[in-house]
Amino acid sequence: MTRSPAAEAASTEDRLSPLKLKRVGIDTYRENVAYMHRECDRYRAEGFQALAKVEVRANGQRILATLNVVDDAAIVACGELGLSEDAFATLGVAEGHPVSILQAEPPPSIPALHRKIAGERLTRDDFRRIIQDIAxxxxxKIELTAFVVACDRNELDREEVFFLSDAMSRVGRRLDWHEHPVVDKHCIGGIPGNRTSMLVVPIVAAHGLLCPKTSSRAITSPSGTADTMEVLANVDLPFEELGQLVRTHRGCLAWGGTSQLSPADDVLISVERPLSVDSPGQMVASILSKKVAAGSTHLLLDIPIGPHAKVRSMPEARRLRKLFEFVASRMGLTLDVVITDGSQPVGRGIGPVLEARDVMRVLTNHPNAPMDLRQKALRLAGRMLEFDPDVRGGDGFGLARDILDAGRALEKMQAIIVAQGAKPFDPEHPPLAPHCVEVTARSGGVVTAIDNLQLARIARLAGAPRAIGAGIDVLARIGDVVETGQLLYRVYAAYPNELTFSRQATERDTGFAIGQPDQITRLNVEC
Amino acid sequence: MTRSPAAEAASTEDRLSPLKLKRVGIDTYRENVAYMHRECDRYRAEGFQALAKVEVRANGQRILATLNVVDDAAIVACGELGLSEDAFATLGVAEGHPVSILQAEPPPSIPALHRKIAGERLTRDDFRRIIQDIAxxxxxKIELTAFVVACDRNELDREEVFFLSDAMSRVGRRLDWHEHPVVDKHCIGGIPGNRTSMLVVPIVAAHGLLCPKTSSRAITSPSGTADTMEVLANVDLPFEELGQLVRTHRGCLAWGGTSQLSPADDVLISVERPLSVDSPGQMVASILSKKVAAGSTHLLLDIPIGPHAKVRSMPEARRLRKLFEFVASRMGLTLDVVITDGSQPVGRGIGPVLEARDVMRVLTNHPNAPMDLRQKALRLAGRMLEFDPDVRGGDGFGLARDILDAGRALEKMQAIIVAQGAKPFDPEHPPLAPHCVEVTARSGGVVTAIDNLQLARIARLAGAPRAIGAGIDVLARIGDVVETGQLLYRVYAAYPNELTFSRQATERDTGFAIGQPDQITRLNVEC
Incomplete structure (x- = not known):
């Protein structure tokens, strides 16, 4: 009852003198902020309040923004309306252009949001309206957070997760590749290293399957596939160029486009990330909405389990798998789920450059290639190859191995790298960050456990992924016998203070547990 | 795992050159914002991100703020750290002073917040830690919203509501008046007009009971008691002065101090208001924590019910009453609850000046005094007088009427006004806003219902409470027989565009239902 409806305001907006648009050089990230001087006639007449949601209109364009009130005419003067950098770019109108501002009408889906907060089950239409408003x-931010929390644990039933996923897949662009099958893979994350996509995509594309992989940058991890691929090639390609590239090479490893494919997901993550909320329903909706919008018909999903992984037990993994299967089936997506060993990092390197080195060593069949990464990539690629109706069940692994060993995956990878825009990189002389500390075993014994979260934390403190050469080179694995003082891993840091931060973290906890062989927890998983 | 702990950062903060503090003339309301130039060495070295939570330290003081990244040296240059107006004032250090900035450590209560999001019951200690961090x-904003939503409807049991109320009452200042009883009244709100506090306090104080009433400004209504009282007297008094004033005059009608008495409530409201969330548990905690912190021992609570009130049915009012009673009892507060008629505005005026006119007319026993306001104030004052152990049960109403009719309440009110700092006001020539529109009945019949929310909305559109002379003067009540074209109410607006907004709202819905006498819903309540 406090907001004057935009409809009413619109009819009188022209009676007040228009404001002049100004770009204010402040980066407020995903939040649009409008700046208005406190002594502005317009501000005083309409009773705007700091933090009010306003609608800014110019030249037929309009955006919503949060209002900040300014007392310094050097930032914005009376008669001007300032916009933060992103907001200015989104409005897309030149400085000095006349602009009008009015109290924003509450989004139409707010009553549905309130019903969800009150614990009610929402309909398919409710989810469509909410996701439309979010996109x-x-x-x-407050309304977004309310939606995320209200939908969290135990609040969405599986039918609602389908409604949410379906709504999210419909608000952005949708690709249609006009062929079948279109395959993709996805890992729910949480395991450092683990750059299987950069091996699986070339193998599957070399076989001829269409694999338009969208990869993401790291959110809370030391590197995402896009960060590691960026060591080798450009990953920020225009949407149209990417489509052409995929048609030509049958695959890509590029980042661009996910914010266009699932714009609501992009906005929701801006709240989920700082809140560290990642409920099963939101995870399923985020992943499946993007894959469906990207035109995939078949998806291989990797759920790693382990004591320091996102999913910590087999029953939890099975529950998650069933939720993914239900929603994928309702969305018409063929889904194959593999539950994998997430008890330690996959590969040796953690961080963009170190992971790129591992990937290139596997592709070139280098004697120091990490065998665990090779093995896992072959198993996943093999399962994906079996999406091809002409490949017999069980033949995928052998086929994938043949493609890799014959150098056809390397050849395909090089073609993709060139197509995306190659960068110089020598895996035998990787550009590591300049400051290094070695971490050694404090006692002798067998490595019984490795804490993925602690290693990821150390790698982030060292500067990864911002500093591409920063990270960890891991030299011991679970089951290895080590002596006191033996090297466990090296940390590479970009700046002296980052070396200090990461070294202090290793001193509190190296992330390695050393004990007796019978203390090792064996997981009964496929790879 | 993404944040580098403040403890680590603190040990190295002095290795980088310190920044110079700058006040940035931007009002970001309740959110502290820090501004840092993108090319700042410090920013680049430590990998800050836009919207990161940072800790700013100077001269032994520290505050937390959200980081905005600046690209315009006119706002903040390299080597400077900017703070928004409130943040600058809170830090309390001069411009140009050396200042350091580091990544803020996550608040210690975040694990408890996550347990609440997951639907767990929290302990007394959990609530104390959370409220401490909030205060x-x-x-x-994101974490605050998550807490508010997770605690919403059906999520807090009554023991948890007590834990929350108790925690909120303990984080701020606590008053002790060193006498017994200390009485207060509170209305849960939602009814326009209804300025009973400005009558009840003088009556009760004239009788001699100590009544240190804290009053609030309007949040979503056209006027709060503090807004209306401000027409007659200063309401922003320093904490210590207010204490002295209450001891001298036995009562006050001032605003100040609630943010010191319950600082967590002040912060929570900044999220609850834009979200329009007002769950029973949060309402109880907000009200009772402030009353206990203000040193009250006895509270009279007014719960109005009606089709357009906050509480819409007797069963709902009874459930709310029992929750208030349980928590008050656990907090050692004597509570008396009255359920009153909230089916229409109380008094004639809606908006600061119009309500002040009504109040002064009742105090001066003016022939045009609104009788419903007088009657309700006498009933409430009577119940409060019975908190005095020397007043017999049932004698309160007569005692209150005698005090009012004899002019003793007026005398007390005048003393309080002078003590707070009188402003000139003539109730027979109130300074009404200059633009007026008259709203008349579209058909003849009996007034069967009045929509409180619609009248409040119209009064806000007209400019209340910002424009103190704006609002509505109501001339018809439920049960009145009206003819077509007869005047229902006048709207006073401060500016032509506000007259337009409010007139358009009356054209869509006058807020008055006119029909047959048998369509009137009679509520079986005390007053």
């Missing part, structure tokens, strides 16, 4: 950035 | 502004 159009009509929700404030 | 110290360690929570981001």
């Amino acid at each position: 159009e950035r009509r929700y404030s | 110290e502004r360690r929570y981001s």
Whole structure:
């Protein structure tokens, strides 16, 4: 009852003198902020309040923004309306252009949001309306958070997860490749290293399957596939160029486009990340909505389990798998799930450059290639190859191995790298960050456990992924016998203070447990 | 795992050159914002991100703030750290002073917040830790919203509501008046007009009971008691002065101090208001924590019910009453609850000046005094007088009427006004806003219902409470017989565009239902 409806305001907006648009050089990240001087006639007449949600209109364009009130005419003067950098770019109108501002009408889906907060089950239409509003950035941070928390643990039933996923896949662009099958793989994450996509995509594309992989940058990890691929090639390609590239080479390893494919997901993550909320329903909706919008018909999903992975037990992995299967089936997506060993990092390197080195060593069949990464990539690629109706069940692994060993995966990878825009990289002389510390075993015994979270934390403190050469080179694995003082891993840091931060973290906890062989927990998983 | 702990950062903070503090003239309301130039060495070395939570330290003081990244040296240059107006004032250090910045450590209560999001019951200690962090502004808007939503409807049991109320009452200042009883009244709100506090306090104080009433400004209504009282007297008094004033005059009608009495409530409201969330548990905790912190021993609570009130049915009012009673009892507060008629506005005026006119007319026993306001104030004051052990049960109403009719309440009110700092006001020539529209009945019949929310909305559109002379003067009540074209109410607006907004709202819905006498819903309540 406090907001004057935009409809009413619109009819009188022209009676007040228009404001002049100004770009304010402040980066407020995903939040649009409008700046208005406190002594502005317009501000005083309409009773705007700091933090009010306003609608800014110019030249037929409009955006929603949060209002900050300014007392310094050097930032914005009376008669001007300032916009933060992103907001200015989104509005897409030149400085000095006349602009009008009015109190924003509450987003139409707010009553549905309130019903969800009150614990009610929402309909398919409710989810469509909410996701539409979120994608159009009509929700404030507060409303977004309310939606995320209200949908968290135990609040969405599996039918609602389908409604949410379906709504998210419909608000952005949708690709249609006009062929079948279109395959993709996805790992739910949490395991450092683990750059299987950069091996699986070339293998599967070399076989001829269409694999338009969208990869993401790291959110909370030391490197995402896009960060590691960026060591080798450009990953920020325009949407149209990417489509052409995939048609030509049958695959790609590029980042671009996910914010266009699932714009609501992009906005929701801006709240989920700082809150560290990642409920099963939201995970399923985030992943499946993007894959369906990207035109995939078949998806191989990797769920790693382990004591320091996102999923910590087999029953939890099975529950998650069933939720993925239900929603994928309702969305018409063929889904194959593999539950894998997430008890330690996969590969040796953690961080963009170190992981790129591992990937290139596997592709070139280098004697120091990490065998665990090779083995896992072959198993996943093999399962994906079996999406091809002409490949017999069980033949995928052998086929994948043949493609890799014959150098056809390397050849395909090089073609993709060139197509995306190659960068110089020598895996035998990787550009590591300049400051290094070696971490050694404090006692002798057998490595019984490795804490993925602690290693990821150390790698981030060392500067990864911002500093591409920063990270960890891991030299011992679970089951290895080590002596006191033996090297466990090296940390590479970009700046002296980052070396200090990461060294201090290793001193508190190296992330390695050393004990007796019978203390090792064996997981009964496929790879 | 993404944040580098403040403890680590602190040990190295002095190795980088210190920044110089700058006040940035931007009002970001309740959110502290720090501004840092993108090319700043410090920013680049430590890998800060836009919207990161940072800790700013200077001269032994420290505050938490959200980081905005600046590209315009006119706002902040390299080597400077900017703070928004409130943040600058809170830090309390001069411009140009050396200042350091580091990544903020996550608030210690975040694990408890996550347990609440997951639907777990929290302990007394959990609530204390969470409220401590909130009061110290360690929570981001996102974390605050997550807490509010997780605690919403059906999520807190009554023991948890007590834990929350108790924690909130303990984090701020606590008053002790060194006498017994100390009485207060509170209305849960939602009814326009209804300025009973400005009558009840003088009556009760004239009788001699100590009544240190804290009053609030309007949040979503056209006027709060503090807004209306401000027409007659200063309401922003320093904490210590207020204490002295209450001891001298036995009562006050001032605003100040609630943010010191319950600082967590002040922060929580900044999220609850834009979200329009007002769950029973949060309402109880907000009200009772402030009353206990203000040193009250006895509270009279007014719960109005009606089709357009906050509480819409008797069963709902009874459930709310029992929750208030349980928590008050656990907090050692004597509570008396009255359920009152909230089916229409109380008094004639809606908006600061119009309500002040009504109040002064009742105090002066003016022939045009609104009788419903007088009657309700006498009933409430009577119940409060019975908190005095020397007043017999049932004698309160007569005692209150005698005090009012004899002019003793007026005398007390005048003393309080002078003590707070009188402003000139003539109730027979109130300074109404200059633009007026009259709203008349579209058909003849009996007034069967009045929509409180619609009248409040119209009064806000007209400019209340910002424009003190704006609002509505209501001339018809439920049960009145009206003819077509007869005047129902006048709207006073401060600016032509606000007159337009409010007139358009009356054209869509006058807020008055006119029909047959048997369509009137009669509530079986005390007053």
